[in-house]
Amino acid sequence: MEGKKDKDFISTLRAHGLQVTYQRLAIYQSLYSSLAHPSAEAVYQQVRKRFSMISLGTVYKTLEKFYDVGLIDKVSPITEVARYDARTGHHHHMVCLQCQAIIDADCTVEEPKGAVSGNGGFHVLRRQVVFHGYCDKCKAAYVSSGS
């Protein structure tokens, strides 16, 4: 579940003009090796396992900095807390209403047609699709327990 060596993380950080610290390495590495779109708190818990003195504040600051320089994505849909993603390619998400899992999805979206003509002059920079529903696991639980 790794695939990237410390060296690579270091050069990635440098490539984004970031100073390299153990905390940042640990945070980026943790995020990079997760598919769960973890929250700041989740990253904190994960990183803490190997780096017990890290503070939650640092995790918040670091994730925000990563996001600022475009190193990571921020997925903040209808889930109640911010969730992050180290894969910055344009893809979309399926969010489980039950367990809050966020699963990557692909799909194409056509240009928006505003209420008025065209899209009302809106300049689209990014499009994000969020599918809400139940993941495979929760769907089963949902069905078996009735309605």
Added chain:
Amino acid sequence: MEGKKDKDFISTLRAHGLQVTYQRLAIYQSLYSSLAHPSAEAVYQQVRKRFSMISLGTVYKTLEKFYDVGLIDKVSPITEVARYDARTGHHHHMVCLQCQAIIDADCTVEEPKGAVSGNGGFHVLRRQVVFHGYCDKCKAAYVSSGS
């Protein structure tokens, strides 16, 4: 900007099994007559103009109740606070990164293709597309100020 009489609001509330109060009427009416996808705070400020003794807590509780019974929609995208919409038809939104305006948009989205085969068993209930960018007004400001 009205188009609906008090009587209509009353029957709409009743139709959703809600007790009718002046506060609820005012809140629903305010939301219904706005295109701005206002936040709870914004609804509060609006309603307060004609109903000065209303409390913010009531607005929160009421909007949530409306949402529960399906009377209104909750739009909580990358904007920092919850935003509501009295138009519950399936439509999407363009969110201005500058002024936080939310503008209705139409577009079709195809079924999601999960990372795995199909959509990995995900049962889609709702799909929401958020376009981020700059609205007509802010785009102009953005361009004229350079960068």
Added chain:
DNA sequence: ATTCTTGCAAACGGTTTGCACATAC
């Protein structure tokens, strides 16, 4: 009369901020 709703204020939780100390460069 009973149940639901309101208003108020306190609590909550995720996130941000200020500051002194430590670290990267």
Added chain:
DNA sequence: GTATGTGCAAACCGTTTGCAAGAAT
């Protein structure tokens, strides 16, 4: 040596909750 990052704790702010008084049915 200087700028930047860290840890800690307090502040922040949108939102939720508990409860007593008030209104709807």
